[in-house]
Amino acid sequence: xxxxxxxxxxxxPSMRESLDSLLRSVGMGVAAYASxxxxxxxxxxxxxxCLVLDVRLPGQSGLDFQEQLSRKGLHVPVIFITxxxxxxxxxxxxxxxxxxxxxxxxxDQDLLDAIQLALARxxxxxxxxxxxxxxxxxxxxxxARERQIMPLVAAGLLNKQIxxxxxxxxxxxxxxRGQMMRKMGAKTLAxxxxxxxxxxxxx
Amino acid sequence: xxxxxxxxxxxxPSMRESLDSLLRSVGMGVAAYASxxxxxxxxxxxxxxCLVLDVRLPGQSGLDFQEQLSRKGLHVPVIFITxxxxxxxxxxxxxxxxxxxxxxxxxDQDLLDAIQLALARxxxxxxxxxxxxxxxxxxxxxxARERQIMPLVAAGLLNKQIxxxxxxxxxxxxxxRGQMMRKMGAKTLAxxxxxxxxxxxxx
DNA sequence: GATCACCCTATACCTAGGTTTAGGGTGGCC
DNA sequence: GGCCACCCTAAACCTAGGTATAGGGTGATC
Numbered sequence: 001x002x003x004x005x006x007x008x009x010x011x012x013p014s015m016r017e018s019l020d021s022l023l024r025s026v027g028m029g030v031a032a033y034a035s036x037x038x039x040x041x042x043x044x045x046x047x048x049x050c051l052v053l054d055v056r057l058p059g060q061s062g063l064d065f066q067e068q069l070s071r072k073g074l075h076v077p078v079i080f081i082t083x084x085x086x087x088x089x090x091x092x093x094x095x096x097x098x099x100x101x102x103x104x105x106x107x108d109q110d111l112l113d114a115i116q117l118a119l120a121r122x123x124x125x126x127x128x129x130x131x132x133x134x135x136x137x138x139x140x141x142x143x144a145r146e147r148q149i150m151p152l153v154a155a156g157l158l159n160k161q162i163x164x165x166x167x168x169x170x171x172x173x174x175x176x177r178g179q180m181m182r183k184m185g186a187k188t189l190a191x192x193x194x195x196x197x198x199x200x201x202x203x
Numbered sequence: 204x205x206x207x208x209x210x211x212x213x214x215x216p217s218m219r220e221s222l223d224s225l226l227r228s229v230g231m232g233v234a235a236y237a238s239x240x241x242x243x244x245x246x247x248x249x250x251x252x253c254l255v256l257d258v259r260l261p262g263q264s265g266l267d268f269q270e271q272l273s274r275k276g277l278h279v280p281v282i283f284i285t286x287x288x289x290x291x292x293x294x295x296x297x298x299x300x301x302x303x304x305x306x307x308x309x310x311d312q313d314l315l316d317a318i319q320l321a322l323a324r325x326x327x328x329x330x331x332x333x334x335x336x337x338x339x340x341x342x343x344x345x346x347a348r349e350r351q352i353m354p355l356v357a358a359g360l361l362n363k364q365i366x367x368x369x370x371x372x373x374x375x376x377x378x379x380r381g382q383m384m385r386k387m388g389a390k391t392l393a394x395x396x397x398x399x400x401x402x403x404x405x406x
Numbered sequence: 407g408a409t410c411a412c413c414c415t416a417t418a419c420c421t422a423g424g425t426t427t428a429g430g431g432t433g434g435c436c
Numbered sequence: 437g438g439c440c441a442c443c444c445t446a447a448a449c450c451t452a453g454g455t456a457t458a459g460g461g462t463g464a465t466c
Contacts, residue, residue, distance in 0.1 A: 087288045091304045094297035101294045143442060156391030159423070170422095172444055178424060188359025189423095193396040346412060362453070373452095375414055381454060392453095407466105414461080422453070432443080 004049035004119055005029040009039055010081070011058050019052065022108055028115070036060040048076055050118035052111070055082035055089060063089065066096050075125060077118035081106065135199055138184050146180040153177055153189070154196030155203035207252035207322055208232040212242055213284070214261050222255065225311055231318070239263040251279050253302075253321035255314070258285035258292060266292065269299050278328060280321035284309065338402055341387050349383040356380055356392070357399030358406035
């Protein structure tokens with residue numbers, strides 16, 4: 001199975017066929033569907049790396065589908081292709097973050113360029129998501145106290161001040177702090193500050 | 204003078220007139236021009252907070268102007284209005300970061316909404332730019348050594364390690380480090396780490 | 407040649423961070 | 437009841453960070 005799979009959803013069988021062969025000819029993995037429903041029914045499609053959607057589709061439109069994915073927090077890059085586009089439709093798609101919006105007929109190279117860009121963005125996104133998930137997992141291993149202390153440390157407060165804030169002794173803070181640093185995998189305070197920022201922690 | 208001024212560039216005098224009165228009626232400052240050249244010749248226009256551009260203009264087109272501003276690093280929010288738009292034009296504008304792209308005739312409220320959004324983005328942008336400029340000014344007051352040490356400190360290296368890297372004694376590092384923290388206005392290491400990150404400093 | 411800014415170093419001293427070891431208290435769970 | 441995880445604390449000890457004071461060296465500038 002290819003490392004990245006392009007999902008094509010278009011109700012025109014000949015378009016599906018030609019996109020499929022175009023993308024395979026440059027070594028990409030492809031899965032083509034006639035409708036959003038068909039795609040959703042096929043659970044082998046989980047490895048989607050980028051979507052190529054016709055704006056108008058039987059059932060749910062490409063635009064609605066894009067919005068729905070976005071609401072679910074699934075930010076897979078989307079490329080639109082369409083035979084009958086108007087300006088408001090284009091604006092809506094681009095505002096929602098579409099990578100490209102191409103009118104049929106388009107040049108093969110334009111689509112391939114857009115897909116390259118989409119795949120690059122997807123890789124970045126996946127990397128960022130993986131890193132964040134990793135941090136969240138580590139955060140989840142903290143005890144209540146450790147979790148409470150972390151943002152205060154990241155805000156630059158002294159152990160003394162943290163102790164005052166929490167109404168405990170400074171030495172207790174040191175113990176929790178050390179344990180927290182170990183669990184988070186932060187070798188230095190600088191590391192921890194960046195972790196807290198990525199986790200949007202506020203003191 | 205209003206705190207925020209909307210710049211309108213449209214070659215149709217009646218459109219300029221009607222936009223001017225629409226925007227003034229809701230209390231906005233407006234300056235209207237018939238062409239990009241006219242705007243650039245008027246140096247009182249420096250306080251631009253957002254641009255409302257016709258895509259097609261005599262001389263330089265709105266799209267070209269947007270691109271030119273972007274290349275110069277002037278990221279003023281742009282709203283396009285046009286009577287004769289096509290999809291590629293729309294895509295280009297939105298990819299370049301346009302806030303909105305409206306076809307004439309448009310509803311007044313749609314334009315006002317877009318302008319509100321543009322002004323909000325402009326404020327954010329200005330705030331961020333001001334903060335960054337402030338940091339850069341402080342960075343500029345550092346001596347060569349202090350500047351050299353800053354990213355190493357922000358990377359979490361110990362004074363000992365920095366001393367080794369630079370081939371000087373640990374105490375020398377301490378002195379430069381203290382001076383650097385003072386000049387940068389960083390009260391804690393956590394502050395400094397965030398500053399270095401905002402300045403995209405890499406050790 | 408005097409002045410200035412910068413760089414390096416050192417001693418001394420103080421504060422802050424961090425670990426280990428050792429203990430006591432609480433509440434949930436088998 | 438025994439076990440466990442968590443919370444709090446303490447003494448002892450070590451490392452790291454930070455400042456003040458003091459001095460020497462270099463290169464640019466006037």
